[in-house]
Amino acid sequence: MRRDVFQAIADPTRRAIIALIAMQAMTPNALAEHFDTTRQAVSKHLKILTECELVRQEHQGREIYYSLEVQKMKEIDEWMEQYRKIWETRFEQLGEVLKVMKKLKK
Amino acid sequence: MEFIVDKATKTVSITTEFNAERDLVWDAYTKPELLDQWWAPKPWASRTKVMEFRVGGRRFYAMVSPDGQQRWSIQEYKSITPKTNFKLFNAFADADENPELPGSDWDLNFSEQDGKTKVHISIYNESLERLERMVAMGFKEGIAATHEHLKELLAKLSRANETKQ
Numbered sequence: 001m002r003r004d005v006f007q008a009i010a011d012p013t014r015r016a017i018i019a020l021i022a023m024q025a026m027t028p029n030a031l032a033e034h035f036d037t038t039r040q041a042v043s044k045h046l047k048i049l050t051e052c053e054l055v056r057q058e059h060q061g062r063e064i065y066y067s068l069e070v071q072k073m074k075e076i077d078e079w080m081e082q083y084r085k086i087w088e089t090r091f092e093q094l095g096e097v098l099k100v101m102k103k104l105k106k
Numbered sequence: 107m108e109f110i111v112d113k114a115t116k117t118v119s120i121t122t123e124f125n126a127e128r129d130l131v132w133d134a135y136t137k138p139e140l141l142d143q144w145w146a147p148k149p150w151a152s153r154t155k156v157m158e159f160r161v162g163g164r165r166f167y168a169m170v171s172p173d174g175q176q177r178w179s180i181q182e183y184k185s186i187t188p189k190t191n192f193k194l195f196n197a198f199a200d201a202d203e204n205p206e207l208p209g210s211d212w213d214l215n216f217s218e219q220d221g222k223t224k225v226h227i228s229i230y231n232e233s234l235e236r237l238e239r240m241v242a243m244g245f246k247e248g249i250a251a252t253h254e255h256l257k258e259l260l261a262k263l264s265r266a267n268e269t270k271q
Binding site: 080083084085086087088089090091093094095096097098099101102105 | 107109111118120122124125126130131133134140143144145146147148
């Protein structure tokens with residue numbers, strides 16, 4: 001099931017997990033030590049993040065290490081910010097056009 | 107400008123206010139010669155090839171980059187309540203006017219108070235991927251993926267989420 005990336009980052013624990021694994025790849029156990037939740041809860045969050053393709057898993061022996069898909073995070077940031085900017089620029093330009101139209105009307 | 111991405115309803119909503127009466131703002135949105143003056147964020151230019159502002163009519167236009175690249179789109183008008191509201195279906199297209207689906211549904215509202223006009227636009231997208239593409243369309247600028255940047259990004263995303271809750 002492919003989830004919505006915004007759902008992934010809507011949760012504060014998941015945002016904290018992202019910040020932690022951005023520094024280095026970590027196992028669910030190591031991650032759980034940073035939170036007041038169970039390992040199961042952390043695993044559930046990791047599952048959602050994986051489904052959103054925000055994290056990737058790497059097997060090393062018996063352990064699974066999770067690391068961040070930085071590219072995916074960059075993409076989310078870019079489109080949100082750029083889309084907002086497009087509209088901002090557009091409206092600035094419209095403001096100028098309206099000024100001219102007002103003058104012409106007088 | 108207020109800009110809210112609501113993922114639950116797959117809608118981007120944009121609200122802004124102009125220091126001009128509604129008639130002027132309405133014209134700026136519905137007349138091709140005016141639209142082309144502001145629709146494309148600089149340095150891109152908007153060039154409307156065809157525009158029939160009536161229900162069932164369409165605007166076929168290109169965003170033209172400084173080096174001459176053209177990105178075509180079609181906007182089909184679904185309903186019009188003069189000076190108050192219009193709805194359109196927006197889709198990317200090729201130069202021969204073949205739409206690339208899925209597109210997005212736009213709802214534009216205009217209201218005036220004390221000589222100022224408020225414009226509220228809501229854009230419904232069937233898929234996030236489409237929204238991503240909309241932006242990938244030549245407006246990207248490089249962003250370094252440093253950890254510092256990531257922290258800022260998370261703070262921002264978290265604020266964006268709070269805004270819409």
